[in-house]
Amino acid sequence: MKKHSPKFYNAVLAIGMLMIIVGFLLFVVFSETTANIPFILWPVLLMVCGAVFLYFTMSFTNSSFQLFLGLFLSTSGILFCLSTSNIFPYTLQECWPLSVIFAGCSLFASGYYKHRKILFAYTFSALTLAVLGSFFLFFSLHVVRVSFRRFVAFIGPFVLIAAGIFLVILFLFQKRHRSFLLEDESDEISEDPGFFSEQGENR
Numbered sequence: 001m002k003k004h005s006p007k008f009y010n011a012v013l014a015i016g017m018l019m020i021i022v023g024f025l026l027f028v029v030f031s032e033t034t035a036n037i038p039f040i041l042w043p044v045l046l047m048v049c050g051a052v053f054l055y056f057t058m059s060f061t062n063s064s065f066q067l068f069l070g071l072f073l074s075t076s077g078i079l080f081c082l083s084t085s086n087i088f089p090y091t092l093q094e095c096w097p098l099s100v101i102f103a104g105c106s107l108f109a110s111g112y113y114k115h116r117k118i119l120f121a122y123t124f125s126a127l128t129l130a131v132l133g134s135f136f137l138f139f140s141l142h143v144v145r146v147s148f149r150r151f152v153a154f155i156g157p158f159v160l161i162a163a164g165i166f167l168v169i170l171f172l173f174q175k176r177h178r179s180f181l182l183e184d185e186s187d188e189i190s191e192d193p194g195f196f197s198e199q200g201e202n203r
Helices: 006-029 037-061 064-084 097-115 120-140 148-173 185-191 198-202
Strands: none
Touching: 006 037, 006 064, 037 064, 064 097, 097 120
16 A cells, blocks of 8 residues: 655645634534624634644644644634634633633643653643633633622632642652653654654654
8 A cells, every 4th residue: 555745644634624624614604693703703713723733733843832722722712713603602701711621621632642641740730720710610600699809809819829839849849750740842842753754654
């Protein structure tokens, strides 16, 4: 069976991502619930930027940071696009905390993608974002009746103190436990080949 060059697979990946974006955009445009089409342009721009980061990650850099940006921007763009086009039954002001949850999921995925295993540093950060997003969601959906400003004024200082203590503990233990350590992105880019690199093809 003939093997194709990495450029061929990169082109296939680019075409596939472009078709997904165009198909999703057509779905939104032709939806009967679409009221103001110009307002969906900025969420579509987020989706396009996310797709660009995902493309370069999978084709060239294999960067976990770019993977995080790609996943986060793409999922947030889809969420905001559905919300601004009135397909999603909640307004942007109500559903924005979901993007924080998406950030946690993207961080966990990028950490696993980089190390091929679950590490505490990524998992804890991802869970923290997911919990914060869920917490904000309770207020934005008016599940909690207390004023968010009043709640933050009361509990905010304690949260900052707890976060500071955690960062200090993380610093103290990072040299003894590798699972606490977040490696530099520069090392990853220099060592890891692209997803469709020549090395991957020869395997």
